[in-house]
Amino acid sequence: xxxxxxxxxxxxxxxxxxxxxxxxxxxxxxxxxxxxxxxxxxxxxxxxxxxxxxxxxxxxxxxxxxxxxxxxx
Numbered sequence: 455x456x457x458x459x460x461x462x463x464x465x466x467x468x469x470x471x472x473x474x475x476x477x478x479x480x481x482x483x484x485x486x487x488x489x490x491x492x493x494x495x496x497x498x499x500x501x502x503x504x505x506x507x508x509x510x511x512x513x514x515x516x517x518x519x520x521x522x523x524x525x526x527x
Contacts, residue, residue, distance in 0.1 A: 464472060 464475060467475070
């Protein structure tokens with residue numbers, strides 16, 4: 455039986471039976487919802503957000519001023 459045929463048969467059922475079917479399908483999906491995601495090796499991402507020391511500016515006002523000057527040149 456194809457998915458299309460199954461859908462057609464389900465739509466012919468009374469509403470109460472369709473609700474029972476929906477609940478049964480949702481219950482069957484619960485074990486899949488609790489699967490633990492696979493642990494991945496994140497060491498290759500280490501330092502990805504690090505700013506080079508040459509670009510570190512401790513004065514936010516000066517940094518923003520420099521940004522605006524570069525933007526509107």
